[in-house]
Every structure is written in C-alpha cells, then in structure tokens.
Amino acid sequence: MTKKNIIQAKNLTIGYDENILMKNISFDIHKGDVFIIMGGSGCGKSSLLRVLTGLMPPQSGHVWIDSKNFTNASQQERDEIMKKCGILYQSGALFSSMTLAENIALPLQQYTDFSKSTIDDLVSLKLALVGLKGFEDFYPSEISGGMKKRAGLARALALDPEIVYFDEPSAGLDPVSSKLLDDLIIDINQSLDTTIVVVTHELNSIFSIGTNSIFLDKNNKGISGYGNPKELLKNPPNETIKQFLTRGEGK
Numbered sequence: 001m002t003k004k005n006i007i008q009a010k011n012l013t014i015g016y017d018e019n020i021l022m023k024n025i026s027f028d029i030h031k032g033d034v035f036i037i038m039g040g041s042g043c044g045k046s047s048l049l050r051v052l053t054g055l056m057p058p059q060s061g062h063v064w065i066d067s068k069n070f071t072n073a074s075q076q077e078r079d080e081i082m083k084k085c086g087i088l089y090q091s092g093a094l095f096s097s098m099t100l101a102e103n104i105a106l107p108l109q110q111y112t113d114f115s116k117s118t119i120d121d122l123v124s125l126k127l128a129l130v131g132l133k134g135f136e137d138f139y140p141s142e143i144s145g146g147m148k149k150r151a152g153l154a155r156a157l158a159l160d161p162e163i164v165y166f167d168e169p170s171a172g173l174d175p176v177s178s179k180l181l182d183d184l185i186i187d188i189n190q191s192l193d194t195t196i197v198v199v200t201h202e203l204n205s206i207f208s209i210g211t212n213s214i215f216l217d218k219n220n221k222g223i224s225g226y227g228n229p230k231e232l233l234k235n236p237p238n239e240t241i242k243q244f245l246t247r248g249e250g251k
Contacts, residue, residue, distance in 0.1 A: 003030035005064075006163065006195050007052065012061035014047050021047055023221040024061070027214050031162075034189050034196040034209045036229060039216035040244065045199045046167060048216070052197065053087055053165055054078055066162070083111055086156030086164040090171050093152060094140040100127065100151045101136035107158045126154040130184060146177030150184065157188070164188070166198040170205050182208050203245065207233070215241050 007029035014022040021044030029035045037045050050056040052063055054070065062071040065081050073081065094103050104123045108114055114122070127133055130150040140148055149169060156164050166185070170178040182205050189196050189209075200206060206213070206229045213232065215225035217240060225232050225241045236242035 003032065005029065006031040006033075006066055007197070008064040009052070010062050010064065012048075012051065012063070013059040014044055014051055015059055016047075020059070020221060022216065025216075025223050026061075027223060027226060029195065029197060030212065031195055032189070032193055033212045034185065034198065036206050036210040036213035037197065037199045037216065038201060038206060038213055038229075038244070040201075040218055043216040043218040045201075045216060049165060049167055049197070049199050053085070054082065083159055084162045086159070086161040088149070088152050088156045088164065088166045088169060090168045094148060094155070096140050099137050099139055100132065100143075100154075103140075103151065104155045104158055107155065111159060122158065123154075126157055127151070129157065129188075130154045131180075144177070146173050146180065149173065149177075149181055153181075153184065153188075157192075157194075160192075161194065163195045163197065166196065166200070168200055169198060170200060170202045175204075178202070178205065179208075185209050203247070206245075215244070 005028040009025065009027050012022060012025050013020065037048055039045055047056065051058050058071065062069055064070060066084065068081055070078065070081055101123045104126055105119050108119045108122060124133070124136060127135060130153050132147060132150055132154065135143065140151070143151070169181055173181065185196055186209055188194050198209070210229040212227065213229045214223045215232070217224040225237050229245070232241055233245045236245065
C-alpha cells in the first residue's frame with residue numbers, strides 16, 4: 001500500500017546569504033513516519049527544520065504540507081496549516097513565570113473557543129499522556145530537565161496535531177530520561193497516528209524510533225542517504241554514512 005505524503009520538500013536551497021547549506025534537495029515524509037533528519041555538525045539540520053516550520057524561508061524551492069504549498073501561503077493560511085503541527089524545541093521553551101498547566105493551556109486559549117473547564121480537563125489529559133499527572137501547578141524551575149521536555153511535548157500536543165517536530169529532543173538529557181522520551185515518541189506515533197519529524201544525531205534514538213530518514217551531507221550540500229536508519233546501517237550507501245552510523249563501535 002502506497003503511503004500518503006504529508007510533507008514534501010521540493011528543490012529546496014537553504015542558506016544564509018552567500019553561505020549555502022543545502023542545495024536543491026527534495027524528499028517526502030509519509031503520514032505516520034517517525035522521520036529522522038540526521039547528519040554531522042554544521043550540515044544544516046536545524047536550518048532545514050526552521051524552513052519546514054516556516055521560521056525561515058528557503059532561498060528557493062517549496063515545502064508542501066498536506067498537499068498545500070506552505071512556502072507560498074499567506075500568513076493566515078500558514079497559521080491554519082500550523083494548527084495541525086506541534087513543535088518541541090530543544091530547551092522545552094516553557095515560560096518560566098507560568099505553571100505547567102498555564103503553559104499547556106496557551107495554544108488552547110489562543111486557537112480555540114473552549115471553556116475554561118474544558119481547557120483545564122484537556123491540560124490534565126495532556127500532562128497525564130506524557131507521565132506528568134498531578135504536576136499542573138508546578139513551575140518549570142521545580143522540575144527536572146527530562147520533565148521539562150515532556151511538559152513541552154504536552155504543550156506541543158495540546159491541539160491534537162497531525163505532525164510534531166522535535167529539535168534535538170535528547171539534548172542535555174541523561175540516558176534514562178532520553179530513553180523515556182524515545183518511548184513516549186513511539187507511543188504517540190503509534191497510538192495517535194501522529195507523524196513525527198526529529199532532528200537528532202543521537203544514534204540510540206535514531207535506531208530505536210526512526211522508521212524513515214535522510215542524511216544531510218555537509219560536503220556535497222545534499223542528501224546522500226534516504227530510508228530506514230536500520231537499513232542504511234545494513235547497507236550504507238557511502239563511507240560517510242557508514243562512519244556516522246557506526247561511530248563509537250569497537251571503543
């Protein structure tokens with residue numbers, strides 16, 4: 001069965017003025033994928049994520065989301081498209097002066113006309129979903145780094161998005177917290193049929209959660225590998241990918 005393309009990148013060139021990071025790249029993300037964007041430092045992973053989420057424009061090319069041209073859309077059209085998307089930033093990006101409940105309620109207050117009692121119920125539901133039931137009245141400073149990431153994820157899931165973007169979700173986490181977050185990503189993907197897009201260089205996460213991926217190659221400013229990370233490990237298309245996916249072995 002052919003999978004539906006929920007995100008399509010077509011002939012993207014990404015960079016800052018004369019500094020071109022990626023040139024004329026194209027790829028598809030299927031509905032239900034846990035899609036990994038990987039590559040070495042400075043290859044343009046985070047910049048690509050910024051383009052996919054509309055935080056920066058490509059120098060050329062287009063991003064299509066759910067068959068709509070996101071790159072050329074008006075601001076109003078973009079806002080409508082992004083209501084179907086959630087983003088978990090590297091730090092969690094919680095507002096420190098607000099409780100977890102207040103943080104998670106923000107998108108519900110902004111984009112829905114739900115009553116306060118309905119929003120309160122949804123906030124509790126989202127916190128329970130990420131294993132933080134009972135932490136509604138805690139402030140970000142009162143919880144661990146791993147819990148902040150999970151609270152940020154609860155906020156990203158507030159509007160029941162079809163797509164959730166993650167920027168280096170394991171950054172700064174200990175191995176146990178990182179594994180818990182990986183398990184949570186898999187659970188959300190499978191139970192809610194949410195498409196997940198993850199920028200990461202963490203091998204454990206890449207192999208445990210990824211169903212599809214691209215490898216960004218800094219040297220040729222393009223994509224040098226495309227497919228399930230485990231398949232790329234079995235049959236690496238080039239030496240750069242082989243070294244990236246086997247680093248640390250034998251030490």
